[in-house]
Amino acid sequence: MYEQIAFYLFSVLTIGLFLVTVLSKNILYAMTSLAAGMVLISGFFFLLEADFLGVVQLIVYVGAVMALYAFAMMFFDATRDIKEKTTNDALVFFLGGMVALVLVLIFLAPVFSENIQAMYPSVEGVGNAQAVGMVLFTKYLVPFEVAALMLLVAMIAGIILAGKKMDHSLTTNDDKVISQEDTK
Amino acid sequence: MIGLSHYLILSGLLFAIGLVGVIRRRNLLMLFFATEIMLNAANIAFAAASYYYNDLTGQMFAFFIIAVAASEVAVGLGLLIVLYKKFGTLDLDDLASMKG
Numbered sequence: 001m002y003e004q005i006a007f008y009l010f011s012v013l014t015i016g017l018f019l020v021t022v023l024s025k026n027i028l029y030a031m032t033s034l035a036a037g038m039v040l041i042s043g044f045f046f047l048l049e050a051d052f053l054g055v056v057q058l059i060v061y062v063g064a065v066m067a068l069y070a071f072a073m074m075f076f077d078a079t080r081d082i083k084e085k086t087t088n089d090a091l092v093f094f095l096g097g098m099v100a101l102v103l104v105l106i107f108l109a110p111v112f113s114e115n116i117q118a119m120y121p122s123v124e125g126v127g128n129a130q131a132v133g134m135v136l137f138t139k140y141l142v143p144f145e146v147a148a149l150m151l152l153v154a155m156i157a158g159i160i161l162a163g164k165k166m167d168h169s170l171t172t173n174d175d176k177v178i179s180q181e182d183t184k
Numbered sequence: 185m186i187g188l189s190h191y192l193i194l195s196g197l198l199f200a201i202g203l204v205g206v207i208r209r210r211n212l213l214m215l216f217f218a219t220e221i222m223l224n225a226a227n228i229a230f231a232a233a234s235y236y237y238n239d240l241t242g243q244m245f246a247f248f249i250i251a252v253a254a255s256e257v258a259v260g261l262g263l264l265i266v267l268y269k270k271f272g273t274l275d276l277d278d279l280a281s282m283k284g
Contacts, residue, residue, distance in 0.1 A: 161262025
């Protein structure tokens with residue numbers, strides 16, 4: 001009973017908050033509603049007994065990714081409403097809904113056919129974090145290490161792109177050099 | 185009783201919202217937000233499949249999706265900052281520099 005109440009409450013709130021994110025003209029409103037929606041999505045994970053995933057969602061998405069967006073917004077003009085060219089909203093909603101429907105049907109066909117089985121069944125008597133650790137460090141060790149390498153590459157790329165010579169622009173100087181060479 | 189199909193319908197709805205955002209938005213930062221919504225919708229579907237099939241593989245994929253999303257945001261925001269320094273705007277219509 002509580003599960004049903006929680007599911008429908010979280011669903012309505014998440015859909016509403018994400019609609020605000022998609023339709024709002026103000027970047028600050030969009031970002032705060034996105035962060036709130038992420039918190040509610042971690043609520044779904046707790047409902048699904050994926051405790052560790054819920055905690056990771058809270059720490060990584062709500063904590064790190066949103067803080068990164070908030071810092072990046074200091075470079076942009078966040079208080080002004082963004083002006084976007086108006087498109088045909090009915091057509092956009094129709095196309096988006098149809099494409100999402102087709103994708104969902106494609107990816108769910110194997111789920112609803114009865115021939116999938118649990119490859120790594122949950123171990124009885126241990127918590128979710130322990131079970132996740134057992135599977136992650138045995139069956140998924142190589143993807144885990146590759147993900148670590150990818151995060152390192154992403155960190156270096158972020159530092160190089162955003163952090164280097166922050167006091168003056170990286171790219172306009174290159175343009176100046178190029179235009180000087182053109183005039184010679 | 186809440187079944188797997190409830191969660192999958194919810195995930196499909198959220199994915200549709202994200203896709204509408206991707207089609208509709210002209211601002212690059214807003215496009216990033218819409219992408220995050222789509223990734224989260226996929227995460228819900230994976231966690232639900234993991235729970236109802238009693239299998240941890242779905243949660244593993246959700247973890248890797250979170251890692252991919254984190255690195256995507258780090259690199260993408262760096263690129264956005266460079267773009268903003270160069271053009272002074274993040275609007276896709278103003279950023280179109282190829283004439284064709």
